[in-house]
Amino acid sequence: MAALPEPPLLQVRDLRVTFTTPRGSVRAVDSLGFTVEAGRTLGIVGESGSGKSVTSLAVMGLHRGAEIGGSIALAGQELTGLTERELSRLRGRKMAMIFQDPLSSLHPYYTVGEQIAEHVRVHFGARRAAARRRAVDMLGEVGIPEPARRAGEYPHQFSGGMRQRVMIAMALVCEPDLLIADEPTTALDVTVQAQILELIARLQQERGLGVVMITHDLGVVARVAHDVLVMYGGRAAEQAGVDELFAGPAHPYSRGLLDSLPRLDDADDEPLRAIPGSPPSLLAPAPGCAFAPRCHVAAAATPQQRRRCATERPEPRPYGAARRSAACHFAGADTAATAQTAQTAQTAQTAQTAQTAPEVSP
Amino acid sequence: MTVETGPPDTRARPDRAGTDPAEPLLRVRDLTMTFAGRRSAPVRAVDGVSFDLAAGETLGLVGESGCGKSTTGRMLVRLLEPTSGSVRFDGRDISRLSPRALRPLRRHIQMVFQDPHSSLNPRQTVARIISDPLLVQGASAVDARRRAAELMELVGLIPEHIDRYPHEFSGGQAQRIGIARSLATGPRLIVADEPVSALDVSVQAQIVNLMERLRAELGLAYVFIAHDLSVVRRVSDRVAVMYLGRIVEIGDKKSLYENPQHPYTRALLSAVPLPDPVAERRRERIVLLGDPPSPAAPPSGCTFHPRCAKAQAICRTERPLLQVTASREVACHFPGD
Ligand SMILES: Nc1ncnc2c1ncn2[C@@H]1O[C@H](COP(=O)(O)OP(=O)(O)OP(=O)(O)O)[C@@H](O)[C@H]1O
Ligand SMILES: Nc1ncnc2c1ncn2[C@@H]1O[C@H](COP(=O)(O)OP(=O)(O)O)[C@@H](O)[C@H]1O
Ligand code: SF4
Numbered sequence A: 001m002a003a004l005p006e007p008p009l010l011q012v013r014d015l016r017v018t019f020t021t022p023r024g025s026v027r028a029v030d031s032l033g034f035t036v037e038a039g040r041t042l043g044i045v046g047e048s049g050s051g052k053s054v055t056s057l058a059v060m061g062l063h064r065g066a067e068i069g070g071s072i073a074l075a076g077q078e079l080t081g082l083t084e085r086e087l088s089r090l091r092g093r094k095m096a097m098i099f100q101d102p103l104s105s106l107h108p109y110y111t112v113g114e115q116i117a118e119h120v121r122v123h124f125g126a127r128r129a130a131a132r133r134r135a136v137d138m139l140g141e142v143g144i145p146e147p148a149r150r151a152g153e154y155p156h157q158f159s160g161g162m163r164q165r166v167m168i169a170m171a172l173v174c175e176p177d178l179l180i181a182d183e184p185t186t187a188l189d190v191t192v193q194a195q196i197l198e199l200i201a202r203l204q205q206e207r208g209l210g211v212v213m214i215t216h217d218l219g220v221v222a223r224v225a226h227d228v229l230v231m232y233g234g235r236a237a238e239q240a241g242v243d244e245l246f247a248g249p250a251h252p253y254s255r256g257l258l259d260s261l262p263r264l265d266d267a268d269d270e271p272l273r274a275i276p277g278s279p280p281s282l283l284a285p286a287p288g289c290a291f292a293p294r295c296h297v298a299a300a301a302t303p304q305q306r307r308r309c310a311t312e313r314p315e316p317r318p319y320g321a322a323r324r325s326a327a328c329h330f331a332g333a334d335t336a337a338t339a340q341t342a343q344t345a346q347t348a349q350t351a352q353t354a355q356t357a358p359e360v361s362p
Numbered sequence B: 001m002t003v004e005t006g007p008p009d010t011r012a013r014p015d016r017a018g019t020d021p022a023e024p025l026l027r028v029r030d031l032t033m034t035f036a037g038r039r040s041a042p043v044r045a046v047d048g049v050s051f052d053l054a055a056g057e058t059l060g061l062v063g064e065s066g067c068g069k070s071t072t073g074r075m076l077v078r079l080l081e082p083t084s085g086s087v088r089f090d091g092r093d094i095s096r097l098s099p100r101a102l103r104p105l106r107r108h109i110q111m112v113f114q115d116p117h118s119s120l121n122p123r124q125t126v127a128r129i130i131s132d133p134l135l136v137q138g139a140s141a142v143d144a145r146r147r148a149a150e151l152m153e154l155v156g157l158i159p160e161h162i163d164r165y166p167h168e169f170s171g172g173q174a175q176r177i178g179i180a181r182s183l184a185t186g187p188r189l190i191v192a193d194e195p196v197s198a199l200d201v202s203v204q205a206q207i208v209n210l211m212e213r214l215r216a217e218l219g220l221a222y223v224f225i226a227h228d229l230s231v232v233r234r235v236s237d238r239v240a241v242m243y244l245g246r247i248v249e250i251g252d253k254k255s256l257y258e259n260p261q262h263p264y265t266r267a268l269l270s271a272v273p274l275p276d277p278v279a280e281r282r283r284e285r286i287v288l289l290g291d292p293p294s295p296a297a298p299p300s301g302c303t304f305h306p307r308c309a310k311a312q313a314i315c316r317t318e319r320p321l322l323q324v325t326a327s328r329e330v331a332c333h334f335p336g337d
C-alpha cells in the first residue's frame, strides 16, 4: 500500500450552524458536507437565505454567537474548536475571503497600500519597507495600473472593480491555499465582472489555489466552477461536476433553476418554466423535504410518494458519477426518459448507480 | 383571468386633439438630464436620448450601472423634469406640464420599481397601497377596494390577503403588489426599472411571465429597464443599449442580439456568463479594459473610445451619431465587424 493519501484542502462534514434569535433558534445550515481540492473551484449556488454566506463564514471561523457543529478540516487540521487566536493566525495565511461589497471590508482612513502591508507584517513579521514593497507588487499582480502611486490612495478613490482587485490583493498577499469568494462580482457591471473572474482564474492557476465561489448566478458557475454544490434551505440539494450538473440535474430544484432561466439563445416565445412559490423560511422548517411545496416531481407523484416527500427528509445519497450526490427521494426522476413516472425512474436510477459511474442522459 | 377583470377603461385616451394619428404612443426626442453637482462638475446623466414606442410594444433599456437608465425612466413618468428634450405621450408633450396639468395623464403612465419592499409603504395595507392611485383619481372607497381585490387576483395574489402589510409577503409577492398598484388606474404604458433584479432566481421567472401575460391581456406597452441582458431579450420587441447617457445601438431585438453592430454591444453580450459550461469553455470573449467612465468627465468624441479595440483617431474627436446600419441604428464610426 502507498502512503496515506493527502487530505483534501478543505473538507466539511455534517456542518450545522445554529443561531439563537428572539423568535427561537434557527438552523441556518444543516447536515452539510463538501470538499475542495487544491487548484479546483467549487461553485456554491442557492437563493437568498439558502445558507451560502453562513457556510463560508463558518469555515473562516467568523461567526460570533452561532453554535457550530460537525467538522471543518483545512488540509487535515480540524478548525472547529480552535480559539479565536489560532483561527486568526490561519486567516490570511492559510485561507482568505473576499466579499460582495469590498468597501465594507476596507478601512476608509488608511491607504490601500498600508492595509495590504499590515497583513504582510502581521503574518510574516516583515519590516515596514519590505511589506510596503510586497503590497505594491501584489497590487500590480491583480492588474492595478501604476501600483506604486495607487498604493498611496484611499479606498473611496477606487472604482468598484478596482476595489475588488484591492480586496483580492489583500486576500492573496499572504499566499493562502484557500480563497472563499462570496458573490465577489454581484455588485459589479458585467464587463467588469468578466475581468474579475478572469483575474481569479489566473491567480488560481498560478498559485494552485482552492477556490470556493459563492454566487446565485448559474452563468458564473458555468464559467468558473469545476464542481458545484446547490444549496436549498440550508442543506445540500445536489453536488456534481459542473458538466454533469448542467447536462442533467438530478435534483428537482436544480432542474427547476436551470429551466427557469431566460437564456441568450432560447426560443423566447414560450413562457419561462418558473418554479412556483417562494424559498422556505428557516424559522418553521417542515419535517420532510424543504422543496416539497414547490416540487414538480412530488406534484406529479403518487399520493404515497408525496407523503414520503412531506414527512421524510431526504439525505444526500450517491447519484450517478463518483462523488455526485443528490438529496431527493426520487433523484433523477425528471431527468430520465420523459414518459416514465417518478417510481420507475427511481428504480432505473438505482440500477444505474449500482453499475460503475454511468453518465446521466439529459 | 380574462381581459374583463382588467381596468374598465383601459382604452380611454387623453385629449389628443390636433395630433398626428400615426404618432406612436410614446415619442422621445433629445431627452437630456443634467444634474447640478454639489461640489463637483455638473453630471449629464442622460444626453440626447430619442426613441419611439408603439402601443403594446416593449422596449428594453440595457447598459451598465450609472449609464442613465433609471434617469431616463424617471423622466418618462415625469418623476424628473428633463433639462431639455421632449416626451410626447399619445401626441402630447408631457415634459413641461405643470403637476396640475399632469394629473389626468398620470393614470396612463405608471412605474414599477426594483426593490419591491422599499417601494411599498410598510404602514399601509395592500388594500390601501393598491387602491390609493384610484382614490386620487376620485374613485369611491368601496369601488377602490373591490378593484384592489380584482387586481390582486389578476397578478396572482390571494385576494383574501388584502388587509395584510407588505412585510408579510415575500419579495416576489411584494413585486406583484407593486405591479398591481401600477395597474390600478388602467395605464397604457408601464416603465419598469429593474423589476426582477432584486428577486431570487427562482422567482424572477414568475414575475417575467406575469408581466408578459399582463401585456398580452391588457395591451400594455413597457419600457423595461434591466442590466440583465437575458431577461431583456426575453421580454422586449426592441432593445436600446445605453453607454454614458447615450443610446449607442437601438433596434429589433432579434437582429441586435444575433448580430450586434456597436463594439460596446458586442462586448456586453460576450461578457454575459452563459449557464452552459461547455459553451463557456468554447466561447471567445471580448474582455473590455477598464471601467465605465464617469459621466461627470466623459471622454471626448465617442465616449466609448478609451475602452474600444477598434478606436481610430476620428473616434477621439468626433461624436458618432445614430445612423441606420444593418436594419437598426448604431452610433459608431466603424460599426459591424
Ligand atoms: N446572525 C444571524 N442570526 C440569525 N439568523 C441568521 C444570522 N445570519 C444568517 N442568518 C440566517 O441564516 C440563513 C442563511 O443566511 P445566509 O446569509 O447564509 O444566506 P445566503 O445564502 O448567503 O443568501 P444571500 O444570497 O442573500 O447572500 C438566513 O435565513 C439568514 O436569515
Ligand atoms: N439625483 C441625482 N443627482 C446627481 N446625480 C445623479 C442623480 N441621479 C442620478 N445621478 C447620476 O446620473 C448617472 C445615471 O444614473 P442612473 O440613471 O441612476 O443610472 P442607471 O439607472 O443606468 O444605473 C449616474 O452617474 C448617477 O450617479
Ligand atoms: S424529495 Fe420529493 S419533494 Fe423533495 S425534491 Fe425530491 S421529489 Fe421533490
Ligand code: SF4
Pocket (backbone or CB within 6 Å): B262, B263, B264, B302, B303, B304, B305, B308, B309, B310, B311, B312, B315, B320, B331, B332, B333, B334, B335
Ligand atoms: S466610434 Fe470608434 S471608439 Fe466609438 S465605438 Fe465606434 S469604433 Fe469604437
Ligand SMILES: [Mg+2]
Pocket (backbone or CB within 6 Å): A052, A053, A054, A182
Ligand atoms: Mg450571502
Ligand SMILES: [Mg+2]
Pocket (backbone or CB within 6 Å): B066, B069, B070, B071
Ligand atoms: Mg438604475
